[in-house]
Amino acid sequence: MKTFGVALLGAGRIGTEHARNLAGIPQARVIAVADPNLEAAESAKILARGERVYADPKDAIADADVQVVIVCTPTPTHAPLTELAAKAGKAVFCEKPIALELPETLRVMALVDEIGIPFQIGFQRRYDVAFAEAKRRIAAGALGQLEQFRAVGRDPAPPPLEYLRISGGIFCDQAIHDIDIARFLVGEVSEVSVWGASRVDPRIGEMGDADTVTSLLRFENGALGVIENSRRAVYGYDVRSEIFGSSGKLVIDATPKTPLWQFGEGGVSSDHYYFFMDRFIDAYRLELQAFFAALEAGTKPTPGTKDAVESLRIALAMTRSLIEKRPVLLEELR
Numbered sequence: 001m002k003t004f005g006v007a008l009l010g011a012g013r014i015g016t017e018h019a020r021n022l023a024g025i026p027q028a029r030v031i032a033v034a035d036p037n038l039e040a041a042e043s044a045k046i047l048a049r050g051e052r053v054y055a056d057p058k059d060a061i062a063d064a065d066v067q068v069v070i071v072c073t074p075t076p077t078h079a080p081l082t083e084l085a086a087k088a089g090k091a092v093f094c095e096k097p098i099a100l101e102l103p104e105t106l107r108v109m110a111l112v113d114e115i116g117i118p119f120q121i122g123f124q125r126r127y128d129v130a131f132a133e134a135k136r137r138i139a140a141g142a143l144g145q146l147e148q149f150r151a152v153g154r155d156p157a158p159p160p161l162e163y164l165r166i167s168g169g170i171f172c173d174q175a176i177h178d179i180d181i182a183r184f185l186v187g188e189v190s191e192v193s194v195w196g197a198s199r200v201d202p203r204i205g206e207m208g209d210a211d212t213v214t215s216l217l218r219f220e221n222g223a224l225g226v227i228e229n230s231r232r233a234v235y236g237y238d239v240r241s242e243i244f245g246s247s248g249k250l251v252i253d254a255t256p257k258t259p260l261w262q263f264g265e266g267g268v269s270s271d272h273y274y275f276f277m278d279r280f281i282d283a284y285r286l287e288l289q290a291f292f293a294a295l296e297a298g299t300k301p302t303p304g305t306k307d308a309v310e311s312l313r314i315a316l317a318m319t320r321s322l323i324e325k326r327p328v329l330l331e332e333l334r
Contacts, residue, residue, distance in 0.1 A: 002296045003029050004091070007060035009081060010072030011035035011044035014122075017178045018070055019048035021285045027292040028068070034060035061085050063237055068295065070288075071095060075168070079108045080144060082119075088109055091118040093291050093301075096176060097315075098308050100168035102333060105312050109305040120291045120301035121308040124179040126238075127286035130252045135185055143245030149217070149225035151178040151184045154233035156274055158200055158211060168195075169209045171322075175229045178241075179318075180303070180311045182217060185243050188204040188310065189225075191218040192317045195326040200232040203302055204297060208323070215318050236274035 006028050008019055015035070030050035034057040035041035041053040054060045057077070061069055061084055069085040071078055071094040079099040085092045092112070098105045098121070112119045125131050138146070153175060158164065160281045167173035182189065196213040198205030205211075211232065217225035241252040256270035259277060273279040294301040313333050321328040 001026060003027055004068045004292065004295055005029055005031040005063075005065040006046060006068045006070060007057075007066040007090075008033045008044065008050070008070050008072065009035075009057040009060060010074075011037065011040040012072065013277070015072035016044055016047065016300075017281075017284055018072055018288060019044040021288050022048045022070075024285070025289055025292050027289075027296050031065045032063055033058040035314050039201065057081055058084060061088055066090060068093070068244075068292075075100065075166075079104050083108050083111060086088075086115050086117050086119075089115070089117060091140060091295055093122065093288070094308075095122040096174060096180075096308070097312050098170070099312075100172055102309075102313060102316055108292060109309050113305055116284070118291075118295055118301050119304055120287070120294075121303050121305075122287065123177065123184075123303050123307065123311070124280050124283040124287045125177055125181050126174040126184055126283075126303060127290060128283040129282055131181060131184070131241070134241075134250045134252060136251060138243065138245075140187060142247065143243060143250065144247030146186055146221060146223045146243065146245045148218075148242075148244040149182055149219075149223060150244075151181060151225075151227045152229075152238060152240045153178045153227070154230040154238035155276070155282045156233055156236050158204065159232040160234060161201075161203060161207075164209060165207055168315075169319050170211065170213055170231065171215075171318040172312065174225060174231070175213070175215070175318070176315045177312050177313045178229065178239075179226045180307065181241060182219075182227065183310060183314075184303075185241070186219050186221070186225065188220045189217050189314050189330055190220045191327055191329050192216065192314065192321055194318050196322045200230070204231070211324060213318075213322065217303060217314075217322075236272045237276050237279050239279060268333055 030048040196210030200211040
């Protein structure tokens with residue numbers, strides 16, 4: 001079995017989760033964890049069974065023992081750190097998005113392709129067992145001609161306003177996962193049209209964003225789609241999808257966190273996932289396992305550079321539709 005020296009960049013919430021998962025991947029030897037918060041870096045290093053810490057992610061990339069870089073730093077740093085790692089000839093796994101601007105994303109992804117390093121973008125839902133099985137069945141023709149798609153994505157509560165101001169908006173920050181699943185299961189999108197409102201917090205609308213949106217999609221293969229997103233679901237994290245075709249449909253529903261239902265005089269009840277880290281805890285582990293399996297086999301990791309670009313392109317088209325109050329063709333963002 002091949003092993004790869006790893007630099008984990010970022011020791012925040014998602015970096016900590018990846019640190020925990022890296023400890024269980026036999027192909028991964030965590031050389032370094034980098035974060036300006038050295039206490040957080042040290043904690044993540046212990047979780048990952050790593051060897052050393054750096055305050056500056058650039059120093060971790062430059063470490064001669066590192067062949068793989070995992071980017072979990074704040075969004076504005078994704079593009080420059082991915083570029084630096086690619087120029088150093090090191091494989092990259094990067095959390096979404098690469099950048100909030102399409103030209104910068106195109107430039108860095110083109111560089112990655114030109115250099116030819118292995119690259120994977122962090123759309124973990126593709127590795128959730130339900131979404132992965134839905135993809136397998138659709139590819140096998142179980143639904144016949146695909147005709148309609150619906151997705152729901154609702155968070156339990158909005159992030160702090162300070163974060164929302166630099167997040168890129170609801171489509172680039174939250175809905176992009178539903179957008180990626182739409183592409184993954186149905187295909188490329190040719191047109192979008194969006195309605196949006198501030199039903200949760202008027203201050204979100206005042207910054208030019210929305211917290212409640214409904215998006216219509218027209219796919220290149222003729223199928224039609226709807227994605228509903230909200231920044232607030234008082235009962236917890238709510239993610240569901242339905243794919244409908246000429247031969248039937250597949251439904252990925254909001255399942256209980258514990259596979260247990262209680263029946264009594266008061267009715268029927270179960271628990272519920274409250275946050276995305278719980279709902280997709282296995283998917284985060286499986287996506288990293290798949291990345292290192294691809295590195296060991298010398299195959300191309302997925303999702304890759306095209307997925308990073310096209311999901312952002314759709315998110316930006318939705319943002320334009322919201323602002324300009326009109327349908328937007330994806331060709332307008334080519």
